[in-house]
Amino acid sequence: MKLKTLFLTLILLSYFINAQNQDAELLKAKEFFENAGVPGDKWVEGETLYPNIRPAKHFHSSMxxxxxxxxxxxxxxxxxxxxxxxxxxxxxxxxxxxxxxxxxxxxxxxxxxxxxxxxxxxxxxxxxxxxxxxxxxxxxxxxxxxxxxxxxxxxxxxxxxxxxxxxxxxxxxxxxxxxxxxxxxxxxxxxxxxxxxxxxxxxxxxxxxxxxxxxxxxxxxxxxxxxxxxxxxxxxxxxxxxxxxxxxxxxxxxxxxxxxxxxxxxxxxxxxxxxxxxxxxxxxxxxxxxxxxxxxxxxxxxxxxxxxxxxxxxxxxxxxxxxxxxxxxxxxxxxxxxxxxxxxxxxxxxxxxxxxxxxxxxxxxxxxxxxVAGNSIQVPKPHMTSETITFPAPKHQVYDVINDTVEKNEIPMELWYPKGHMPQRVKEWPITKDLTLPNPWAPSKKN
Ligand SMILES: [Zn+2]
Ligand SMILES: [Zn+2]
CATH class of the missing domain: 3.60.15.10 (Ribonuclease Z/Hydroxyacylglutathione hydrolase-like)
Incomplete structure (x- = not known):
């Protein structure tokens, strides 16, 4: 009976020591990954970049x-x-x-x-x-x-x-x-x-x-x-x-x-x-x-x-x-x-x-x-965040500053648009005053 107890105690003790050893090993490994290669204030890394040249965590890419x-x-x-x-x-x-x-x-x-x-x-x-x-x-x-x-x-x-x-x-x-x-x-x-x-x-x-x-x-x-x-x-x-x-x-x-x-x-x-x-x-x-x-x-x-x-x-x-x-x-x-x-x-x-x-x-x-920039044309959308956009009135219409002779030499649209494809012609700005319209890009608009 006594021998059995001793045997059991020894087994438990060996488990305990083993677990302790494993914990120590884990701690050592964690400590290794935290500190190895990290100068902190222990040494200076490199010739020019230490310590103020650093990427920010929120960068999408650091390169x-x-x-x-x-x-x-x-x-x-x-x-x-x-x-x-x-x-x-x-x-x-x-x-x-x-x-x-x-x-x-x-x-x-x-x-x-x-x-x-x-x-x-x-x-x-x-x-x-x-x-x-x-x-x-x-x-x-x-x-x-x-x-x-x-x-x-x-x-x-x-x-x-x-x-x-x-x-x-x-x-x-x-x-x-x-x-x-x-x-x-x-x-x-x-x-x-x-x-x-x-x-x-x-x-x-x-x-x-x-x-x-x-x-x-x-x-x-x-x-x-x-x-x-x-x-x-x-x-x-x-x-x-x-x-x-x-x-x-x-x-x-x-x-x-x-x-x-x-x-x-x-x-x-x-x-x-x-x-x-x-x-x-x-x-x-x-x-x-x-x-x-x-x-x-x-x-x-x-x-x-x-x-x-x-x-x-x-x-x-x-x-x-x-x-x-x-x-x-x-x-x-x-x-x-x-x-x-x-x-x-x-x-x-x-x-x-x-x-x-x-x-x-x-x-x-x-x-x-x-x-990084692409090669295609990327004229950006204007930055407009208010709920409405007020378009300032133009000073004049396009054909106010083109004389009649030059205008008459324009080839009529009917001659070049295919049948059934000709859109309604937009020839004049529709209003002589400022024009306020809802802003399709307002942050409140979901599209
Ligand atoms: Zn210069
Ligand atoms: Zn110069």
Whole structure:
């Protein structure tokens, strides 16, 4: 009997010890998966990315950004390079940076040649672009502006567009002068489109500020503050900007020579975006077909070589330094990085080619991804959330501005439509007053 009890006790004890061992093993395994490979505050991982370069949990993909798949968090900022170069190519447009804030507001910095196709392909309705800030008046930074001004009302932009930019050394070199003449240049376009609802869409409001103001406020509303300072680039009137919102901060220098004011104004910002050129003038001259002397003259008077950008980034210490306005050619990329790295050891990225997208999220973490866009036409639906839409009355009918002789030369529809296919012709806007109709896209409507 005693022996049997002892035997039973031994069996129970061995089970117990075994279970304890298994628990310890499980704990060890759990601890392994929690901590192995995770630096925490025990060590530093890598040379440049630790600890602030991190994807957010809510990203649909951590490598690619698919527009329309991610709602910005309340404290988040998304920065997309809709243009990234001075010279348009298959993959790069003239400079343009879209800044989207978690409060739903959007700000555009520069609008260079070809960049609007990227706004379309990213489904950014033109009627959500209400504030455009210009760093300077070179055409690789402003030449899509007349198109935006003219087509924005067609996508429901019936309120004035606001354009901000520097004055010049004389009035004819300022933003206001350029905008006045862009409006004049587009007189034919405007009057032709005044047969459609335009409202105040062509009453562009220009906010020209003194280019010499060091830290002047270009914009301030709803907790967003955009300040500016002068910088050296080919002629008086070039400007750099800083946007502040909700503890987030982004500097964009535009084109310039390395500038001590940028170091002062952009200390510890989340993103410091600047132009960069590769300081390999004689070599790049061979590939670009530009005499080395002319390339050297252009860079040394007007632009920032990699070494200069590295110097600025090292002194300003942003979470990430971003180089743009850059012909993203494979052969020069590593050289440019090496030049930047001569002075700067922090996180570094290219704001190129087009559509590279940065998110500033959480407590100041930054991550960047390739943006994905299709090739098909994707004119986005206008952004309209109210229950009704009020169509502004057109100024005139189409055939008010086409003379009778030209109109009579039009071939009658009956001659080209197949029998039974001819729709009722819509030749006139039906009302001379504003017209309010239910909004088929109102969030309350389910379809
Ligand atoms: Zn430029
Ligand atoms: Zn320029």
């Amino acid at each position: 690619l950004y698919y527009p329309g798949t991610e709602e910005l968090h309340e404290d988040e900022v998304r920065v997309t390079f809709m243009g990234s170069s001075y010279s348009p190519s298959q993959t790069q447009s003239g400079m343009s940076i879209l800044v989207e804030l978690g409060n739903g507001e959007k700000f555009v910095f520069d609008l260079g040649i070809g960049s609007l196709r990227n706004y379309n392909s990213f489904s950014i309705p033109f009627n959500t672009i209400n504030h455009v800030f210009l760093t300077h008046l070179h055409m690789d930074h402003v030449s899509d502006l007349p198109y935006l001004m003219m087509f924005r009302p067609i996508q429901g932009g019936w309120t004035p567009l606001h354009v901000y930019g520097p004055s010049g050394s004389e009035p004819q070199y300022g933003t206001a002068h350029m905008m006045k003449h862009m409006m004049e240049m587009t007189a034919w376009h405007q009057d032709s489109f005044h047969s459609w609802p335009i409202g105040e869409g062509y009453e562009t409001k220009v906010h020209e500020f003194d280019f010499m103001d060091e830290g002047g406020v270009a914009y301030e509303a709803n907790g967003v503050k955009i300040t500016h300072w002068p910088t050296s680039h080919t002629k008086d009137g070039a400007t750099s900007y800083r946007l502040d919102w909700n503890g987030r901060s982004i500097c964009y220098t535009g084109d310039n020579r390395p500038n001590s004011l940028t170091i002062k104004k952009c200390q510890n910002v989340d993103m410091l975006i600047s132009e960069v050129q590769t300081a390999t003038v004689s070599l790049s001259a061979q590939s670009l077909g530009m005499p080395p002397a002319m390339a050297a003259y252009t860079i040394d008077t007007s632009h920032s070589p990699g070494y200069g950008l590295g110097y600025i980034l090292n002194e300003a210490n942003p979470t990430v330094g971003v180089a743009t306005h850059y012909g993203y050619d494979d052969i020069f990329i590593n050289e440019t990085v090496a030049q930047v790295r001569y002075h700067y050891k922090g996180a570094f990225a290219f704001g190129a080619p087009d559509l590279v997208t940065f998110n500033i999220h959480g407590d100041g973490k930054v991550w960047w991804r390739e943006g």
